[in-house]
Amino acid sequence: xxxxxxxxxxxxxxxxxxxxxxxxxxxxxxxxxxxxxxxxxxxxxxxxxxxxxxxxxxxxxxxxxxxxxxxxxxxxxxxxxxxxxxxxxxxxxxxxxxxxxxxxxxxxxxxxxxxxxxxx
Amino acid sequence: xxxxxxxxxxxxxxxxxxxxxxxxxxxxxxxxxxxxxxxxxxxxxxxxxxxxxxxxxxxxxxxxxxxxxxxxxxxxxxxxxxxxxxxxxxxxxxxxxxxxxxxxxxxxxx
Numbered sequence: 001x002x003x004x005x006x007x008x009x010x011x012x013x014x015x016x017x018x019x020x021x022x023x024x025x026x027x028x029x030x031x032x033x034x035x036x037x038x039x040x041x042x043x044x045x046x047x048x049x050x051x052x053x054x055x056x057x058x059x060x061x062x063x064x065x066x067x068x069x070x071x072x073x074x075x076x077x078x079x080x081x082x083x084x085x086x087x088x089x090x091x092x093x094x095x096x097x098x099x100x101x102x103x104x105x106x107x108x109x110x111x112x113x114x115x116x117x118x119x120x
Numbered sequence: 121x122x123x124x125x126x127x128x129x130x131x132x133x134x135x136x137x138x139x140x141x142x143x144x145x146x147x148x149x150x151x152x153x154x155x156x157x158x159x160x161x162x163x164x165x166x167x168x169x170x171x172x173x174x175x176x177x178x179x180x181x182x183x184x185x186x187x188x189x190x191x192x193x194x195x196x197x198x199x200x201x202x203x204x205x206x207x208x209x210x211x212x213x214x215x216x217x218x219x220x221x222x223x224x225x226x227x228x229x230x
Contacts (some may be wrong), residue, residue: 046209046213046221046222046223047158047166048212048221049219062219063216066138096165096166103217104213104214104218104219105170105213105219106156106168106172107156108168108177109168110166110167112164113165
């Protein structure tokens with residue numbers, strides 16, 4: 001079945017750029033029916049949608065993060081990625097990647113998540 | 121976009137039914153049939169339980185059901201089991217073309 005796996009540094013310094021990759025296995029990221037999203041969860045807090053991308057390259061971002069977020073798709077590698085610039089301690093969270101039926105509706109399945117801590 | 125409003129906690133005994141509410145506005149929950157519910161056990165990724173208000177993904181128990189009235193969506197779990205103890209989040213499409221989540225509800229099975 002479809003599986004997603006996040007990867008990247010677990011520690012990022014303040015003001016630097018957070019970079020994560022999501023690898024999709026058991027299915028093609030190039031399916032026109034689906035979108036690929038990033039969602040984060042600060043420790044002990046709720047979920048926040050960051051943004052989504054279609055394999056065609058169309059992107060959809062949360063307005064509250066839009067100025068700092070870039071999501072890209074890499075079809076040859078069956079991967080998509082997240083870059084979040086100018087990070088602060090408030091960006092410390094577990095970052096999840098997931099498959100969506102639309103840019104901003106339901107997501108299933110999700111990756112296991114990766115904790116990224118912003119600290120010097 | 122403000123988070124959707126959920127009760128911080130609910131509880132019930134095994135075999136009972138509980139309902140978790142999710143209140144938004146006419147710009148999100150009330151305006152669209154795009155409400156979803158997720159179950160999250162500690163240290164695990166969220167799992168989709170209900171999509172588009174009342175649809176269950178394949179493999180999700182029929183003890184889980186969803187509904188909506190006005191600006192409030194609800195998740196009902198019948199025949200509570202110990203394994204249902206988890207955090208539950210609702211989410212909704214919004215008129216600003218974004219996705220907003222609720223603050224989460226901790227379900228305790230007594």
